[in-house]
Amino acid sequence: MLLLNKKNTMINRRKVIKNLASLPFIGAFLGSNTLSANPETAAVISNVRRDFFKELGLRTFINAAGTYTSMTGSLMSKEVIEAISYGASEYVNLDELQDKVGERIAELLNCEYATVSSGAFGAMSIGMAGVMCGMDSQKVKQLPNTDGLKNEVILQESHTIGYAQALTNVGAKLVKVKTVNQLEKSITKKTVMLWFLNANTDQGEIKREEFVALGKKHNIPTFIDCAADVPPVENLFRFTKMGFDLVAFSGGKGLRGPQSSGLLLGKRKYIEAARLHTPPRGETIGRGMKVNKEEVLGMLAALEIYLNKDHKNEWKMWESQIQLISDAANSVDGVKSEIHVPKHANHVPSLRIKWNQKLVKITPNEMRRQLREGHPSIQTVGNDNILGITTWMMVPGQERIVAKRVKEILINAT
Numbered sequence: 001m002l003l004l005n006k007k008n009t010m011i012n013r014r015k016v017i018k019n020l021a022s023l024p025f026i027g028a029f030l031g032s033n034t035l036s037a038n039p040e041t042a043a044v045i046s047n048v049r050r051d052f053f054k055e056l057g058l059r060t061f062i063n064a065a066g067t068y069t070s071m072t073g074s075l076m077s078k079e080v081i082e083a084i085s086y087g088a089s090e091y092v093n094l095d096e097l098q099d100k101v102g103e104r105i106a107e108l109l110n111c112e113y114a115t116v117s118s119g120a121f122g123a124m125s126i127g128m129a130g131v132m133c134g135m136d137s138q139k140v141k142q143l144p145n146t147d148g149l150k151n152e153v154i155l156q157e158s159h160t161i162g163y164a165q166a167l168t169n170v171g172a173k174l175v176k177v178k179t180v181n182q183l184e185k186s187i188t189k190k191t192v193m194l195w196f197l198n199a200n201t202d203q204g205e206i207k208r209e210e211f212v213a214l215g216k217k218h219n220i221p222t223f224i225d226c227a228a229d230v231p232p233v234e235n236l237f238r239f240t241k242m243g244f245d246l247v248a249f250s251g252g253k254g255l256r257g258p259q260s261s262g263l264l265l266g267k268r269k270y271i272e273a274a275r276l277h278t279p280p281r282g283e284t285i286g287r288g289m290k291v292n293k294e295e296v297l298g299m300l301a302a303l304e305i306y307l308n309k310d311h312k313n314e315w316k317m318w319e320s321q322i323q324l325i326s327d328a329a330n331s332v333d334g335v336k337s338e339i340h341v342p343k344h345a346n347h348v349p350s351l352r353i354k355w356n357q358k359l360v361k362i363t364p365n366e367m368r369r370q371l372r373e374g375h376p377s378i379q380t381v382g383n384d385n386i387l388g389i390t391t392w393m394m395v396p397g398q399e400r401i402v403a404k405r406v407k408e409i410l411i412n413a414t
Contacts, residue, residue: 061377064402066392067253097296097297102115116261119261120250122289126278129284129285130275150189153172153192154183154193155174155194163227191218194223200344222245227262228345230250236265261295322391371405376401389402
């Protein structure tokens with residue numbers, strides 16, 4: 001049992017931490033009154049935060065890279081964490097929760113219906129499955145076997161990326177085209193969907209509006225993958241309004257919800273069909289894509305917070321932060337930085353830093369290594385020629401640390 005010496009109100013932190021492991025057992029045997037007998041002791045105990053990452057031998061880092069899954073996406077706000085904690089404290093019917101939250105999200109985003117999914121990838125898989133099987137429970141059980149089902153998905157060749165496996169995983173067959181003429185000629189009795197990758201909007205001849213029009217013309221559902229397309233906030237409304245039947249967003253990127261969450265928005269009939277493939281139902285292709293009550297509430301809270309943000313002021317902050325780092329890099333002879341904003345996906349102020357390696361004798365890869373292995377660790381992106389930095393996933397103030405370290409490494413290499 002931990003006691004305070006009356007002559008010394010300071011508790012040795014190491015002793016507190018050393019004894020923390022036994023507290024649950026002590027509490028169970030002696031009762032809560034014993035542990036709270038000394039309020040000063042209780043206060044110290046409650047303020048000790050267990051450092052799991054340190055215990056496990058892991059380093060945390062400043063995220064100057066972006067919302068990469070390998071870097072655990074984004075950080076959640078206190079309000080989102082509170083929603084998750086609330087969800088963990090009570091039991092509720094999972095289907096009823098998804099029903100109510102789906103209605104709330106649809107109301108917030110002015111669309112027919114919505115559901116919280118297991119990431120954007122999961123949203124695409126269950127959406128695909130819902131369109132293929134409809135409300136037929138026997139068809140639901142047969143996936144990924146698509147015998148007797150429409151299973152061909154038409155997409156542009158330039159939109160074929162690894163994430164299209166979200167579609168093939170449930171039995172879809174990809175049909176790749178380049179032009180509107182090829183698309184229309186590729187439509188058969190087996191065509192079940194037209195799929196568009198928003199990140200690659202500028203890669204390919206067929207535009208979003210044309211995809212929607214072709215879908216309506218041939219009575220084929222259209223689906224757009226917008227996993228990394230928040231910000232801007234308008235995108236949350238734009239694509240259902242444009243006419244896409246289904247839209248997928250990641251919940252753990254710009255929305256700053258739980259990393260494993262996502263949103264599936266669009267036509268009610270397709271989302272209700274998609275839900276047939278998700279827990280609590282078994283014998284389905286989506287059984288492993290479980291979304292628990294904590295994630296559902298966390299996603300709802302994150303969306304509400306995001307919609308009510310001052311997006312203009314946040315953008316100004318990002319611009320100021322990226323300018324600070326740019327100025328620090330440019331102060332070194334032979335270094336030139338460029339601020340740019342990707343048109344689609346990860347639409348935030350970003351920095352590309354280049355330098356004359358005859359004057360600054362370090363490669364971008366080596367610089368990334370030094371930033372990563374330094375103190376504090378800083379994660380960046382880039383390639384053999386460029387160091388890439390974003391600030392939107394940083395905690396305010398960390399941009400100064402990044403600016404200082406970037407400048408130090410570049411100067412030391414001259």
